[in-house]
Amino acid sequence: MAQDSARQAPPNAEAAPARVLLSLVLPAAAVGVVASLVFVGVSDAAEQLQHVLWGPLPDALGVGRYSVLWMFVMLVGTGVAVGLVVWLVPGHAGPDPATLGLNAPVLPPAVLPGLVVAVGLMLAGGPSLGPENPIIAVNVGLAAWLGASLLPRVPGALWPVLAEAATIGALFGTPVAAALVISEALAGRPMRGQLWDSLFAPLTAAAFGALTTTLVSKASFDLGLPSFGRPTWGDLPAAIVIASAAALLGMAAVRLLPYVHAAFQRLRHPMLMLPAGGVVLGALGALGGHLTLFKGLAEVGELAHDPEGWSAGRLATMAVVKLAALLVAASCGFRGGRIFPAVFVGTALGLCAHALVPAVHPALGVATAVLGMLLAITRQGWVSLFVAAVLVASPTVLALLCVASLPAWLLVTGRPQMQLRADGSPVR
Numbered sequence: 446m447a448q449d450s451a452r453q454a455p456p457n458a459e460a461a462p463a464r465v466l467l468s469l470v471l472p473a474a475a476v477g478v479v480a481s482l483v484f485v486g487v488s489d490a491a492e493q494l495q496h497v498l499w500g501p502l503p504d505a506l507g508v509g510r511y512s513v514l515w516m517f518v519m520l521v522g523t524g525v526a527v528g529l530v531v532w533l534v535p536g537h538a539g540p541d542p543a544t545l546g547l548n549a550p551v552l553p554p555a556v557l558p559g560l561v562v563a564v565g566l567m568l569a570g571g572p573s574l575g576p577e578n579p580i581i582a583v584n585v586g587l588a589a590w591l592g593a594s595l596l597p598r599v600p601g602a603l604w605p606v607l608a609e610a611a612t613i614g615a616l617f618g619t620p621v622a623a624a625l626v627i628s629e630a631l632a633g634r635p636m637r638g639q640l641w642d643s644l645f646a647p648l649t650a651a652a653f654g655a656l657t658t659t660l661v662s663k664a665s666f667d668l669g670l671p672s673f674g675r676p677t678w679g680d681l682p683a684a685i686v687i688a689s690a691a692a693l694l695g696m697a698a699v700r701l702l703p704y705v706h707a708a709f710q711r712l713r714h715p716m717l718m719l720p721a722g723g724v725v726l727g728a729l730g731a732l733g734g735h736l737t738l739f740k741g742l743a744e745v746g747e748l749a750h751d752p753e754g755w756s757a758g759r760l761a762t763m764a765v766v767k768l769a770a771l772l773v774a775a776s777c778g779f780r781g782g783r784i785f786p787a788v789f790v791g792t793a794l795g796l797c798a799h800a801l802v803p804a805v806h807p808a809l810g811v812a813t814a815v816l817g818m819l820l821a822i823t824r825q826g827w828v829s830l831f832v833a834a835v836l837v838a839s840p841t842v843l844a845l846l847c848v849a850s851l852p853a854w855l856l857v858t859g860r861p862q863m864q865l866r867a868d869g870s871p872v873r
Contacts, residue, residue, distance in 0.1 A: 469646040472592070472599060473607050477653025480584040480611035484654075485662050487561060487583075488576060491568035495739070498569055511735035516571070517727035523570025524723030527563050527779060531715040534559035539582060542780050543706050543865045546872075547613070547626065547825070549582035551589045551605055563780040571738040572726055573770035573789075574781020577616055581782075584608040607650040614651030615658040617835070623651030625827035668749035668792070673808040673839040680845055683805050687798050688817035688849035691791055692856045694764075695821025698772045699863045703871055706776040710869065715778055722777025726770055733766030740781070741767065741789030748792055752807040757800035764793035771822075775863070783863060787822040788832065791815030808837040809845065816846055817853045824862050826854065 498519060503510045508518075531538045536556030539545075552560070564579040588608035593601055610623040617623075627647050712718045730737060736744045748755070748763075771786040795810030812833045819829035833846055861871035 466642065466645045469599075469603075470649055472596060473611075473646045473649035474653045476584075476588050476592075476604070476607040477611040477614065477650040477655075478657050479587070480608055480650070481615035481654040481657035481661075483584055483587070484576065484580050484612060484615045485658060487565055487580060488568070488662075491565045491576075494565070494569035495571075499571075513727075513731040516730040516735070516738070517724070520571050520727040520730065521720050521723035523566060523572060524719035524721070524726075524777075524779075525716070526566045526570070528715040528717075528719035530559050530563045530566070531719065531778060534562065536560070537715075538563040538780055539579070541865075541867075542578065542778065543702065543775055544867055545578050545582065546862075546864050547578065547581060547782075547823075548609065549578065549585045549605075552582055552586040554586060554590045557583050557586050560780060567774075567779045567781050568740060571730065572722075572774040572779045572781065573737065573739070573741065573767055573786045574774045574779055574783065575740040575742075575785030577612075577782035577784050579780045579782070580616070581609055581612045584612045603646065606647050610647035611650035611654035613654075615654035617832070618655050618658050619835075620648055620651035620655050622828060622831050623654075624648050625831055626825065628827065668746060668811065668836050670749050670752065670808040670811060670837055671806070673806055673837060673842050676809075676841055676845055679804065680806070680809055681848060683798075683802070684809060684813045684845040684849040685852055687795065687805070687810055688813040688820075688846075688853040689856060691794050691814040691817030692821045692853040693817075694768065694794070695787070695790075695818045696857060696860065698768050699821060699861055699871075701772060702776060702863055703861075703865060703869055705772055706865060707869055709777040718777050719779065722773055722779065725773045725777075729766050729770045729773070733763050733770070737763055737767045737770055737789075740785040742785055745789050745792045748789075748796060749807075749811070752796055752799060755796060755800065757797050760793045760797035760800060764790050764797065767793065783822050784819065784828075784832070787818050788815055788836070791818035791833075792836070794818065808839055809842060812837045812839075812842050812846055813849045816850060820850065820853050821857050822863050824857065826850065 499510055503515050508515050536559050538559040539552055539556050560579050560583055564576055568576060585605045585608040588604040592604035610627060613623040613626055614620045624644060709718045767786055768790045791814040792811050795814035796807060798810040799805045799807045815836060816829050816833035819832060830846055834843055861873055864872045
């Protein structure tokens with residue numbers, strides 16, 4: 446096997462010397478640990494603030510924690526608070542979040558504190574975005590700054606790669622997700638050396654980031670759904686239909702992003718755009734209920750805790766409202782990512798499919814709907830497959846997911862992405 450692999454390797458692919466790779470282990474491990482601690486620290490601080498804002502505070506005021514009034518107060522107030530940060534804090538909390546993906550630019554150190562505050566307020570206040578994009582941007586900027594200061598001999602281009610891999614590993618609790626993202630990014634690019642030479646340092650950073658998160662945090666993507674068991678032939682068309690339907694719904698939001706973003710941009714000032722976004726999010730929260738607020742990870746667990754306890758209409762409403770809330774929050778200037786709320790949308794759709802057709806296993810419905818939704822929202826094939834599989838923790842569903850991904854990918858590839866250029870046009 447080793448000889449066959451050697452014969453298949455390109456003639457110019459020379460293995461990196463072991464001592465070069467070994468010299469990267471400590472810097473990569475340090476980046477992994479720091480990136481994880483930044484992620485966990487921001488997330489935990491936001492959760493503590495959320496507990497106060499949505500618990501003791503409304504109780505003390507005699508207002509229902511998730512009443513329509515309090516939803517409007519909190520979401521508009523969050524828009525005002527984040528708007529003040531974007532307006533007044535040096536660096537303005539970074540670029541327009543609608544123009545950013547997982548591959549964050551290297552931001553100057555002066556921008557990072559404002560971005561941390563903005564994402565913390567957003568996570569606590571209820572808008573439907575996750576921490577991934579801004580936390581990656583913070584860790585990339587921090588690693589590039591500290592790396593250049595402390596280890597100037599290490600190539601500067603390496604630090605952002607390590608930070609991105611470490612943060613993805615920390616976010617998902619496993620380095621596999623980071624390895625898949627990096628492998629996808631390397632596809633089609635000329636490489637100097639073997640693929641695993643290129644992955645060695647980022648995978649080290651991702652492993653230490655994931656391990657640190659696992660040791661200091663209790664977050665898990667496993668929803669605890671009933672075990673899927675042995676697939677049947679009837680599961681195959683169900684998987685294809687659900688994944689494709691979820692991808693089409695996701696693409697509807699992608700198509701609307703430039704128009705919704707342009708509408709908020711006409712307000713021109715963050716102290717108008719963000720509070721206005723808060724008003725719309727408050728209305729959506731009143732329509733969809735409190736489960737459609739926040740990044741969605743804890744709320745997904747609540748949905749999956751009782752798969753039989755929700756009607757198809759209620760689940761469909763929550764899915765559409767959550768997707769609309771994601772679209773609005775990403776357009777009006779809140780700093781956040783799109784993966785976590787997209788997982789909620791996919792979970793609600795998958796459970797809706799089970800409620801409509803009880804023969805569809807809830808784990809299969811959730812996994813395939815999350816797959817289709819993430820393909821549309823992120824355009825990251827490996828990450829979409831990985832997250833969908835992790836949610837249901839069932840190895841037997843992997844083959845069905847791979848088949849279901851094919852028609853779903855045909856629906857999304859070559860079409861606009863849920864990311865805009867600086868001029869407001871969609872990235873393709």
